[in-house]
Amino acid sequence: MAVARGLRQPVDAVLRVLDRLARGVCVVTIGGMVAIVAAQVFARYVLNNSIGWADEISRLLFVWSIFLAIPVAIRTGNHIGIELLTDRLPPRARAALARPVTALAAALMLLVAWQSFAVAFAQWDELMVSVDLSAGLFLLAVGVGGLLSALNLLRDAVFVATGTGADA
């Protein structure tokens, strides 16, 4: 346990940097989606033209925004759950239950990340329909988001174990 406690600070520092990066991706992707979709309407009505890649690229940004914000939401405690039972437990029992439950969620996201990377790399040579970008970029988002989620859940399981994943 002493070793684990010593690791806490560097682990937290790394996760904070990753969190800031993920938030940056969220700002860029959602901002970009609004700009592209609004520009598409403008182009259609005012310029009488439509942007061929608008649909596909805005969807790509959407997928990235969702999967990169999942770990951010883990840190802010925004994934809702049922606390009806856990709230009634004494603090010790609550922590004892939260550790394996959070660890299981971490294992789930690790599995998601592993499978996503595998499928993404297998189809890396396929191209998107409207632009010369790899179609694997879509699944890469699931992999990166899954991995970041797993890391944050693992940290909660080891150090915090509140069950909700809220930052302590």
Next chain:
Amino acid sequence: MTLTMIGIFFLAAILGMPLAFSLGVAAVSGILVSGFGLNVLPSRMMNAVNAFPLMSIPFFVLAGEIMMKAGIMQRLIDLANAAVGQVKGGLAHVAMGAGLGLSTVSGAAVADASALGGTLMGPLSKYYSRGFSAAVLAAAANLGPIIPPSGAMIVYAFVAGSTVSVGGLFMAGVLPGLILVTGMMVLCSVYAHVKDLPRTGESFSLRRIAREARRSLVILMMPVVVIGGIVGGAFTATEGSAIAVVYALLIGFFVTRQLALKDLPEALVNTAITAAGVGAMIAFASVVTYMMTIDLFPMQLASWLKEVTTDPIVFMLIVTGVLVVVGCFLESNAAYVMLVPLLHPIAVSYGIDPLHFGFLFVFNLVIGMLTPPVGVVLFVLCGVARIGIGEISRAIWPFVLLMYALLFVCMFFPGIVLTLPRALGY
């Protein structure tokens, strides 16, 4: 396999695992039991989110975030105060009026709850108990997804496929929404007279109403542009929601001038977090649905239901009961993804109008946002009011009962739901 998945989902959820991950664990167990390859997981999850219609979820949340930072709420509140502020329990009516105004520009109850709570909790709790104040605001926030635009209806129409048009579903919500807000105001009046609540507003003046209406005009025009454009077919619901964001930006920068560029990153991150909570559930729920389909569960369910009853009304009552229970355990967007593909085709085979069924389905799950334990709107307002879930639950039940009563009225009198969309040719 379907029963295994349902069992594991409930077990994980009750042990306190966030619902999205509980769905994920259930999905993985289904995949393992059936001997499928685990690589169905990422593709299903990604494709569930990779859909243009769903982008309206973050867009409507973002429009709400920007409107809040742009000071739009204050103008709506001033208008509502001028119109209904002077009666007994006037502030509760102001909350309803502001909720109604907000619901015509916003499509999500949770966003409305934080907007209403952030601006009105202070004034309300000065005169009324915190529990009642929070309950009034929660009920008002729930108008958001009933009155167009509505994120919930967009998701429903998307999952239901070609039999349901978003514009038609939007129009189906208008009349019930207006009846509901009237009923809730009557409820507030009765409460105000029983508890002898104080009069708080200034006296009635048409000039003041006219002045406030002029100040709010630019906001009141927003639904005309956004909903009008969607219903009129000028743009899709998703495009409409992006236009709502641009419209809110323009108001914030050039009309109220309270919005600053430095507000935007926070608004964008908040939006992403809200959307991710929904997106995670949709992603995992779609894997569960896929495994259920492989298990032929939809067919079994359909034939089982047909054995139980051939009466569409009985079928709708069963669905209502199921949704009341489901609404307690699932966030509504996940419920649409999992249950609409199961139940919508069955409803159509019973000869129920798709718009009628769709509206009742959405309305039912919207009510579920006000009932513990997973009443997301309640959670938001408990946070704002700093009260427990028990205190708000004790004050919310009259509103919940009223909503269920209206649900049954709409079920037995389809005209309330269908007249407006029919008149507009849906």
